[in-house]
Amino acid sequence: MNYLTYTYLLTPLHTGASAQAGNMMGIARESFNELPYIPSSSLRGKIRSVLATMHPEEAGTLFGEKIKDGSQPTEGEVWFADATLLLFPVASFSHQFVWITCPLWLSRWNRWLQNEDLGKVIEEWRSHLEEESSTKKAITSVSGNQIYLQGAILKEADVERIDKKATFWECLKQIPDGSGILDLKQKLVVLSNQDCASLVETGLQREVRIAIKDGEKTASDGSFRSEEAIPSETILFFPWGLKPGKNEQVTEKIRQSLQTILKDKLQFGGLEGLGRGWTDNKTVEIKFSKGE
Numbered sequence: 001m002n003y004l005t006y007t008y009l010l011t012p013l014h015t016g017a018s019a020q021a022g023n024m025m026g027i028a029r030e031s032f033n034e035l036p037y038i039p040s041s042s043l044r045g046k047i048r049s050v051l052a053t054m055h056p057e058e059a060g061t062l063f064g065e066k067i068k069d070g071s072q073p074t075e076g077e078v079w080f081a082d083a084t085l086l087l088f089p090v091a092s093f094s095h096q097f098v099w100i101t102c103p104l105w106l107s108r109w110n111r112w113l114q115n116e117d118l119g120k121v122i123e124e125w126r127s128h129l130e131e132e133s134s135t136k137k138a139i140t141s142v143s144g145n146q147i148y149l150q151g152a153i154l155k156e157a158d159v160e161r162i163d164k165k166a167t168f169w170e171c172l173k174q175i176p177d178g179s180g181i182l183d184l185k186q187k188l189v190v191l192s193n194q195d196c197a198s199l200v201e202t203g204l205q206r207e208v209r210i211a212i213k214d215g216e217k218t219a220s221d222g223s224f225r226s227e228e229a230i231p232s233e234t235i236l237f238f239p240w241g242l243k244p245g246k247n248e249q250v251t252e253k254i255r256q257s258l259q260t261i262l263k264d265k266l267q268f269g270g271l272e273g274l275g276r277g278w279t280d281n282k283t284v285e286i287k288f289s290k291g292e
């Protein structure tokens with residue numbers, strides 16, 4: 001069985017990167033487009049640690065046994081893919097903040113949904129945004145003659161409106177609403193892939209941290225560093241699945257708990273002591289067509 005989990009960031013999320021530039025503690029980024037993401041290894045490690053405390057005897061079978069005492073690792077019964085962006089919040093002088101997305105993100109999402117109507121909408125929007133002859137810079141549900149996006153201005157002639165009755169909205173009903181905050185029918189902006197990536201880069205959260213000397217109010221030598229994080233109110237998604245087990249009765253309880261915790265709040269990434277990485281999750285079953 002295969003599933004799709006939507007992850008709504010309740011607090012900023014820091015996922016450690018393999019490289020660090022100067023004093024900047026960067027986040028994990030996809031290699032070909034530099035977009036932030038949550039690696040599947042981070043997801044798997046956190047989920048395994050939670051379930052191992054609940055079902056210590058079953059965790060090794062479901063996730064695979066680790067190398068221990070000279071024994072070889074074993075293949076588990078569950079797989080996880082990376083969590084990638086679906087909706088990203090950006091500041092707006094005219095509308096406080098809105099959520100942006102793009103044809104690339106929507107297409108990656110629809111690979112798993114396999115929704116034919118959604119696929120047609122994405123292709124239509126892609127042609128409106130990416131073709132050189134197009135005059136449209138955004139597809140949006142946001143009202144107003146002008147939309148301000150972190151310094152960029154979209155005028156009435158630059159945008160195409162999304163019909164409030166469009167079937168597109170049905171696909172979004174599965175996404176967690178952030179306790180009522182998510183209001184896409186009023187605050188969604190679809191941009192070109194390039195414009196979306198640019199706004200993500202400027203919209204990442206960056207904080208400066210300085211350690212203070214004991215008993216003094218001065219900074220310790222070499223204590224300055226900056227930390228990068230994906231901001232709260234971001235929505236990502238990740239596919240995962242359960243393989244048939246040789247004896248599924250052995251992992252029956254942990255399989256049930258896995259689906260339960262992925263419909264609740266979990267903390268991912270680093271800097272957990274600072275409250276980073278709290279997420280609200282919702283999981284739905286997905287079905288592949290025969291032969292795929």
